[in-house]
Amino acid sequence: xxxxxIGPIHPILKEPIRLKLIVEGEQVLGSEVEMGYVHRGxxxxxxxxxHLKGIHLVERVCGICSYIHTYTFxxxxxxxxKIEIPDKAKYLRVxxxxxxxxxxxxxxSAVYNFSIEHETLGxxxxxxxEHVMDLLEMITGNRxxxxxxxxxxxxxxxxxxxxxxxxxxxxxxxxxxxxxxxxFETGPLIGLRGKGIGVIKYKGIMKxxxxxxxxxxxxxxxxxxxxxxxxxxxxxxxxxxxxNGDCHDRMEVRHHEVLGSIDLIxxxxxxxxxxxxxVRVKADIKGGEGEWRNEAHRGxxxxxxxxxxxxxxxxxxxxxPTVMNIEAMKIMFRTCPTISDAVTTYTSIDPCVSCTxxxxxxxxxxxxxxxxxxxxxx
Amino acid sequence: xxxxxxCDIMSSTxxxxxxxxxxxxxxxxxxxxxxxxxxxxxxxxxxxxxxVEFPKKCISCSAxxxxxxxxxxxxxxxxxxxxxxxxxxxxxxxxxxxCVESCPTGVLEIGSVREDVEGKDFSIPKYTxxxxxxxxxxxxxxxKNTCPVEAISNNERTHYIIDSKCIQCMRCxxxxxxxxxxxxxxxxQLKEKIKLTYDLKFNRLNKINNIETTDNINNxxxxxxxxxxKNTEKPRIVKSLCIxxxxxxxxxxxxxxxxxxxxxxxKWNRKTLEVCPTTALRIGEVKKIGKIKDKCYVVDEDNxxxxxxxxxxxxxxxxxxxxxxxxxxxxxxxxxxxCSLCYNECPVYAINLESTxxxxxxxxxxxxxxxxxxxxxxxxxxxxxxxxxxLSEIKKEMKKLNDKGT
Numbered sequence: 165x166x167x168x169x170i171g172p173i174h175p176i177l178k179e180p181i182r183l184k185l186i187v188e189g190e191q192v193l194g195s196e197v198e199m200g201y202v203h204r205g206x207x208x209x210x211x212x213x214x215h216l217k218g219i220h221l222v223e224r225v226c227g228i229c230s231y232i233h234t235y236t237f238x239x240x241x242x243x244x245x246k247i248e249i250p251d252k253a254k255y256l257r258v259x260x261x262x263x264x265x266x267x268x269x270x271x272x273s274a275v276y277n278f279s280i281e282h283e284t285l286g287x288x289x290x291x292x293x294e295h296v297m298d299l300l301e302m303i304t305g306n307r308x309x310x311x312x313x314x315x316x317x318x319x320x321x322x323x324x325x326x327x328x329x330x331x332x333x334x335x336x337x338x339x340x341x342x343x344x345x346x347x348f349e350t351g352p353l354i355g356l357r358g359k360g361i362g363v364i365k366y367k368g369i370m371k372x373x374x375x376x377x378x379x380x381x382x383x384x385x386x387x388x389x390x391x392x393x394x395x396x397x398x399x400x401x402x403x404x405x406x407x408n409g410d411c412h413d414r415m416e417v418r419h420h421e422v423l424g425s426i427d428l429i430x431x432x433x434x435x436x437x438x439x440x441x442x443v444r445v446k447a448d449i450k451g452g453e454g455e456w457r458n459e460a461h462r463g464x465x466x467x468x469x470x471x472x473x474x475x476x477x478x479x480x481x482x483x484x485p486t487v488m489n490i491e492a493m494k495i496m497f498r499t500c501p502t503i504s505d506a507v508t509t510y511t512s513i514d515p516c517v518s519c520t521x522x523x524x525x526x527x528x529x530x531x532x533x534x535x536x537x538x539x540x541x542x
Numbered sequence: 543x544x545x546x547x548x549c550d551i552m553s554s555t556x557x558x559x560x561x562x563x564x565x566x567x568x569x570x571x572x573x574x575x576x577x578x579x580x581x582x583x584x585x586x587x588x589x590x591x592x593x594v595e596f597p598k599k600c601i602s603c604s605a606x607x608x609x610x611x612x613x614x615x616x617x618x619x620x621x622x623x624x625x626x627x628x629x630x631x632x633x634x635x636x637x638x639x640x641c642v643e644s645c646p647t648g649v650l651e652i653g654s655v656r657e658d659v660e661g662k663d664f665s666i667p668k669y670t671x672x673x674x675x676x677x678x679x680x681x682x683x684x685x686k687n688t689c690p691v692e693a694i695s696n697n698e699r700t701h702y703i704i705d706s707k708c709i710q711c712m713r714c715x716x717x718x719x720x721x722x723x724x725x726x727x728x729x730x731q732l733k734e735k736i737k738l739t740y741d742l743k744f745n746r747l748n749k750i751n752n753i754e755t756t757d758n759i760n761n762x763x764x765x766x767x768x769x770x771x772k773n774t775e776k777p778r779i780v781k782s783l784c785i786x787x788x789x790x791x792x793x794x795x796x797x798x799x800x801x802x803x804x805x806x807x808x809k810w811n812r813k814t815l816e817v818c819p820t821t822a823l824r825i826g827e828v829k830k831i832g833k834i835k836d837k838c839y840v841v842d843e844d845n846x847x848x849x850x851x852x853x854x855x856x857x858x859x860x861x862x863x864x865x866x867x868x869x870x871x872x873x874x875x876x877x878x879x880x881c882s883l884c885y886n887e888c889p890v891y892a893i894n895l896e897s898t899x900x901x902x903x904x905x906x907x908x909x910x911x912x913x914x915x916x917x918x919x920x921x922x923x924x925x926x927x928x929x930x931x932x933l934s935e936i937k938k939e940m941k942k943l944n945d946k947g948t
Contacts, residue, residue: 212732214667217611220638305586305653311638319639320586320658446663446706451786472787474705475665478736 165193168503172201176279176507179517185497185506192500197490203521207480215241215315215449215475223309225482226519228271229461231264233482234313236458240467241315241447241475244454253317253443254395255436259330260303260312262425262432266337267296268461269418269425272514273344276415279511280357285347292340295333302326315475317444327433334426341426345419358412362496362509365409374492375485376463377417378513382409389459399431410499411512418514449475460485462514484519588653591635592642594628595651601690602626605709606641606650608669615641640667646691646709665706670728672708672715673820676700676782677828678723680857682881685714685724702782719881721831725783727819732787735819739789742813775825777810779803783822790814790823830858832879838901839873839885845892846870852884852893865912866919872908875901 166187172180180201186194206225210218222237223230235257242249270293277286297307303322304310312319348354364372369379379387385405390396404420406413453470463485470479493513500506583589594600597620606628607615614634617626628641628650639655644666648656674685679700686694686701693707694714703714703724715724781803790798797810815823841852853871856862861877862884864870873884875898885893 211736212729213611216609216640216665216667220611220636220640301587302584303586305588305639305655306637309636311588311636314664316663319655442662444662444664447665448706451788470788472785474671474785476671476732476785476787478787 170507172198176510178275179515181515181517183506183510185503187503190502192497192503192506195494195497195506197494199490199517199521201521202518204518207482207522210477210480213477215447215471215477218477218480219313219315220309220311222480222482223311225522226484226516227308228268228516229264229519230309231260231313232458232460232465233467234310235261236456236460236465236467237469238313238315239458240454240456240469241449241471243456244452245448245450245471247316247445247447247449249317249445250441250443251439252321252436252441255432255439256303256318256322256443257313258395258432259429259436260300260310260318262429263296263300263303265425265461266422267293267300268514269422270296272461272511273348273415273418275514276411276508276511277354279508280354282351282354285344285351285354288340288344288347292337292344295337299330299333302329314444314447315449316447317442319444321443327437330429330433334429338423338426341419341422345423348415348419355412357505357508358410358415358512359408360410361500361505362411362414362512363409363499364492364496368492368495369409372492372495373488374463375488376460377414377421378409378463378489378492380405381413381417383407387463389457389464393458396428398435399428401428411508414512447475449473453479462486462516462519463489482522484516484522486513486516486520487522489513490515490520585654586658588637588639588655590637591630591632592637592639592650592652594630594649596647596649597623597627599647600625600627600649601647601711603646603690603709603711605644605646605666605711608710609640609644609667611638611640611667612636644709666709668708668710670710670712670726671705672703672710672712673725673727673783673785674701674703675723675725675780675828676702677780677824678720678830680720680723680830680879680881680883682719682857682883684717684719684881688713688717700782719832719834719879721833723830725820732819735789735817736787739792739817742817743792776807777805777815777823777825779805780822780824783820785820785822787819789817789819793817830877830879832881834880836898837895838875838878838880838898839882839893840896840901840904841871841873842892842894843868843870845890847890847892849889851887851889855883855887857881857883863912865908865915867911867915872905872912873901875905 168185168187170183170185171177172182182198182201184196184198185192186196206221210221213221219234219237222233225233241247270289274286274289274293277283277289300310301307303326304312305320364374364378365382366384368374369382369384374382375387380403383405385403388403390401391403401424404417404424406416449471451471451473453468455466455468457464457466459465465485466481466483468479468481469477471477490513493510493515496509496513497506500509591614600623602617602625604617604626607617612634614631614636615628616631618629619625620627637652639652642650642652642655643659643664648660650656674694676699681696681700683696683701686696690711690713691707691709693704693709694701695704696702715726718724779798779800784800784803786800788800791800794809794811794814797806798814799806815825848870850864850871853862853864858877858879858881861874862871863874865872873893885895
């Protein structure tokens with residue numbers, strides 16, 4: 165048995181993480197994951213700050229899915245302090261969130277295609293993504309760290325020109341995507357590199373609590389938290405799911421979800437056209453604590469926040485989806501015949517390392533006991 | 543073979559030449575232009591950094607400085623405008639536009655945020671938060687009048703700051719006549735208090751240090767017990783100061799009820815006093831002490847009409863008393879906080895500002911006068927009572943004597 169170390173700095177990795185693959189020849193037998201290279205302690209920095217400053221820090225938890233973090237944070241506080249936000253803001257939030265989902269899934273698919281050495285498809289995906297980024301810039305004012313959400317609504321309204329532009333761009337995107345999906349489904353080499361590799365089934369998912377596209381690719385459509393969200397419930401929406409639970413299916417879930425997101429945006433725009441009024445209400449925050457979950461692009465994201473009377477954050481706890489998905493990756497590695505397949509498996513779960521590095525494990529120097537850093541315990 | 547090959551090459555090069563040297567292609571190649579739309583950023587695009595667009599309007603309130611989450615703004619004195627004006631560090635700015643929204647006069651601009659959000663509800667983020675102590679507030683409305691954004695309001699008992707409007711300009715603190723009546727707590731302080739709370743809650747202080755400290759803690763516990771016996775005074779919660787951070791409840795779950803602001807004295811823990819960031823948990827009385835010492839208000843008895851409005855209006859206890867001799871009010875300079883409430887309320891301008899030494903002399907004179915008068919009246923009362931009693935006794939005995947005589 166030999167060990168192949170990958171990382172923390174390596175050309176295939178976008179973010180620092182250390183993978184140790186235990187191999188026999190080319191066959192991958194097991195793996196170890198080491199993290200902690202980009203731990204920033206955002207939760208500790210937020211303590212004692214005003215909620216509007218906190219929302220900009222929370223946005224920087226993740227580089228790609230920045231909006232969903234502000235969305236969950238704002239909804240968590242609104243939920244327990246009983247702030248009713250206007251209808252316009254609800255639909256604008258859905259539109260921005262789904263646009264971000266599209267760009268996140270497209271970048272995931274591009275990275276996967278690069279890792280199986282199919283650069284043409286990867287470039288097609290990135291090309292389609294650029295238009296979505298332009299739409300985000302037009303609506304919110306920035307491309308990645310948007311600063312669009314506030315507790316009590318969103319910052320700015322959209323006008324009719326913007327709505328027309330969104331419709332046009334989405335129609336173009338749908339055509340582009342159908343082309344990409346057809347190429348991905350029918351390409352023989354793509355199928356060879358993806359089908360039956362990195363398999364995880366129901367049993368493994370129950371063991372590791374994997375979420376998001378990974379669970380949905382293994383025939384678990386209920387793992388989509390959008391089904392339980394009060395605003396998404398009003399739309400016609402069905403979660404995408406596949407049966408095999410391999411790398412190919414995980415990417416298929418993402419591709420079909422992008423098409424679903426386009427439909428959702430169009431429904432949200434229709435609903436938005438019927439609303440009137442302002443996009444923001446005054447946030448009158450009461451002291452207390454609460455919890456809220458949302459479907460991020462990689463799975464379920466949980467926020468637990470405690471605030472004082474005038475909205476100063478006392479305590480915050482974040483759990484991101486990649487925490488569970490990286491654990492599931494260890495099971496997937498068992499069905500990787502070569503080391504390069506292990507790399508594609510790693511990219512197929514769309515890991516976000518800086519997102520994941522939230523947990524602190526505390527070690528008692530006296531007794532040697534370890535315990536997790538949690539909301540109520542230490 | 544070679545000839546065929548040559549012909550092939552010739553034909554293909556001819557085709558390529560024919561294809562590329564079309565008029566259309568040459569024109570498009572020579573007159574190539576990028577679309578103008580690509581070079582112009584969209585209207586809402588927020589470009590780093592924030593611009594100081596109308597420096598004339600600036601009131602140097604430092605709201606932008608307090609709102610910035612990245613500490614990118616500093617107020618620097620500008621000689622051209624002769625006031626402090628925000629200077630933004632390009633490298634630190636994160637384009638969150640919180641400063642643009644919190645500016646009360648609309649000085650700053652980024653993208654089109656100022657136009658987009660004009661007139662919308664916004665709770666201003668701050669580094670330093672202000673809070674008024676209701677036990678020290680004298681209800682003089684000086685802070686309310688100086689506040690540039692109308693963030694201070696009042697009810698019958700006290701003034702209070704509306705937190706979502708306050709811009710931490712600290713002008714109310716400068717104006718307030720009473721020392722420490724407006725309290726501040728900033729991010730750093732809160733962070734330390736929260737950390738201390740969790741250290742106490744999970745006994746982390748004992749764990750980190752060695753066994754020696756545990757002995758110390760036992761000793762301190764004993765000392766605390768002694769202190770408890772000495773201090774029989776009971777703690778209370780000041781309603782207006784409590785921000786419901788639940789720090790005290792984290793340590794002492796059963797002892798404190800924050801919904802009804804009451805304390806269970808049997809289970810109350812003394813450590814909760816250290817943890818409170820705004821000193822809302824309190825033992826003993828607090829004194830209202832004025833900032834101004836060299837001057838004091840005094841009642842001019844020649845002009846006073848005895849309406850006693852000043853007596854009713856004054857919020858500091860026992861400061862204005864009414865002399866029994868002249869039936870006019872006089873002010874105690876040792877207790878007066880110089881809040882100017884009586885001065886403003888007086889209908890005949892009978893209250894003036896004079897140096898404290900003179901006022902003290904006048905006060906002592908009036909007080910002694912008053913006391914003498916009281917002593918004399920009391921004595922007279924007693925004497926008259928005695929006189930009446932003795933008179934009635936004499937009359938009774940006279941009657942008895944008369945009866946015997948008859």
